[in-house]
Amino acid sequence: xxxxxxxxxxxxxxxxxxxxxxxxxxxxxxxxxxxxxxxxxxxxxxxxxxxxxxxxxxxxxxxxxxxxxxxxxxxxxxxxxxxxxxxxxxxxxxxxxxxxxxxxxxxxxxxxxxxxxxxxxxxxxxxxxxxxxxxxxxxxxxxxxxxxxxxxxxxxxxxxxxxxxxxxxxxxxxxxxxxxxxxxxxxxxxxxxxxxxxxxxxxxxxxxxxxx
Numbered sequence: 642x643x644x645x646x647x648x649x650x651x652x653x654x655x656x657x658x659x660x661x662x663x664x665x666x667x668x669x670x671x672x673x674x675x676x677x678x679x680x681x682x683x684x685x686x687x688x689x690x691x692x693x694x695x696x697x698x699x700x701x702x703x704x705x706x707x708x709x710x711x712x713x714x715x716x717x718x719x720x721x722x723x724x725x726x727x728x729x730x731x732x733x734x735x736x737x738x739x740x741x742x743x744x745x746x747x748x749x750x751x752x753x754x755x756x757x758x759x760x761x762x763x764x765x766x767x768x769x770x771x772x773x774x775x776x777x778x779x780x781x782x783x784x785x786x787x788x789x790x791x792x793x794x795x796x797x798x799x800x801x802x803x804x805x806x807x808x809x810x811x812x813x814x815x816x817x818x819x820x821x822x823x824x825x826x827x828x829x830x831x832x833x834x835x836x837x838x839x840x841x842x843x844x845x846x847x848x849x850x851x852x853x
Contacts, residue, residue, distance in 0.1 A: 691730040694721050702737040711741045718754070732758045732767050739774060743781075751778050759791075769800045773807055785814045802831040806841055813848075822848045 698717040702709050718734035725731050735754040742751035755775035762768030772791060779788035789811050796804050805828035812821035825845050829838055 691721060691725040691728055694724075695730040695734060698734050698737060702741055709741050709744075711745050711747070714738055714741045715750075722757075727761060727763060729763045729767065732763050732771075736767075736771065736774070739771075739778070743778065748778050748782050752782070765797060769796065769804070773800075773803060776807055776811065780811055780814060785811045789815075798831070802828045804828075805831065806844075809844065813844075818848055 694717055698714060698721070701717060702714050704710070715738055718731070718738045721728070721731040721734040735758050738754040739751040742748070742754065752775060755771045755778060758767055758771035759775055762771065776788035776791050779785070779791065789808065792804055792808050792811075805824045809821045809824035809828065812818075812824055822845065825841060825848070829841055829845065832838055832841075
């Protein structure tokens with residue numbers, strides 16, 4: 642049977658081997674928990690701040706009188722990008738900058754705003770939206786070839802029809818009727834049978850008349 646001194650010595654030995662690591666692990670666990678809560682709070686604050694800026698941008702860009710303050714829209718979008726760069730709010734802000742710039746016939750400014758989203762999209766949807774809008778801006782700048790190159794590569798099924806129709810428009814602009822017809826047909830084939838394809842069908846019919 643162990644003596645009291647032997648039991649104390651054994652307990653000290655166990656503590657040296659196990660107690661300190663367990664205590665350290667407990668402290669790390671507490672740090673992790675408090676760190677996680679702090680991170681969550683930071684994320685909430687970030688989201689709220691971005692949301693407020695974005696709401697201001699929306700109210701400015703969607704001016705009821707139809708005359709948005711382009712400088713203020715750009716300023717608010719700039720703040721979104723500098724403080725919340727890469728976020729969905731910042732990138733949707735860039736889309737609104739481009740919209741206002743196009744309406745003001747400032748196509749270079751629109752192209753810059755859209756290119757920023759195309760380069761590093763927050764998600765595939767934003768990336769494709771910006772890509773197609775940038776292609777239209779390039780087309781308006783008589784850069785249809787560059788716009789077509791922008792639309793090369795794979796695309797999600799949800800955007801296949803709109804991309805192929807846009808490619809068809811660009812090919813018409815370049816005078817490539819046969820290629821345009823093929824693109825319009827791909828766009829039509831990508832749509833459900835009951836989808837509204839009136840405008841697309843008109844484009845196909847116009848090309849057919851031109852070939853007649």
